Amino acid sequence: MKAGTKFAATVFLLTLAAGAQAQLYKSTGPDGKVTYSDIPPAKGNVTQQKTGAGISDVNDGLPYELAQAVKNSPVTLYSSEKCIPCDDGRKMLNERGIPFSEKTVKSNEDIAALRKVTSENQLPILTVGRNKESGFSSPAWGAALTAAGYPETSRLPKTYRNAAPVAAAPTVVEPGKIAPAAAGSASNGDTPPAAGNAPPGFRF
Structure with a gap:
């Protein structure tokens, strides 16, 4: 490999490495769309900045x-x-x-x-x-x-x-219908009676 070509390849690799560690900006646009970019957005709400190794869309704000x-x-x-x-x-x-x-x-x-x-x-x-x-x-x-x-x-x-x-089982009420009484619902006969304050069939 010629010296000039080797030098150019080295510069290219260094540029890639620098880009991989560049700081990224997380922004939320007016339509609610979340975008990551290495350029600070001109508009929208910038909510977080992270380096490339730490980006996670899950539980943003946590370590x-x-x-x-x-x-x-x-x-x-x-x-x-x-x-x-x-x-x-x-x-x-x-x-x-x-x-x-x-x-x-x-x-x-x-x-x-x-x-x-x-x-x-x-x-x-x-x-x-x-x-x-x-x-x-x-x-x-x-x-x-x-x-x-x-x-x-x-x-x-x-x-x-x-x-x-x-x-644990949220009640879904259809329009026009009355929600069933959760705590007073009848047992199916297979569930043991409540022990103290515990729900039927459970103990503390």
Whole structure:
């Protein structure tokens, strides 16, 4: 290879390397479309800037390691009212800075929805990706979260807030119809009676 050609090839490779590390701008246009570019946009709302190695459309605003854990192994807490172990589990997740969704189990419909996830009957139930933990155990929950790549200490932005709890089986009401009474729905006869404050067939 001639000296001039070799020099040109070297300059080209250096240019590519520099471009790969260039800062990228994430902007949201008036129509809501999100765009990434290495040129600052003239219009639109610039919401975030990241280098090429850290771009992720999932959980924007979270540190890269945490966003990857949420993407690969999302965390869901199944809980019930007046459940002290549920409160303890929720507190642990919040203190460790774990982004999670919470689903409450109150009605037979909620129980049926939970049965599609697990056959365990002790609340709370924590799912970390495909891993499932029945009942609250700080060591077991901590090990499951660590194995899934979640940081040992909170790295959540101070402004981050988890979404409000929702029913495990949200009621969909068609127009003109009255929603069924969730908590008072009749048992099918196969569900054991409630134990204390726990939903029928479950225990704390």
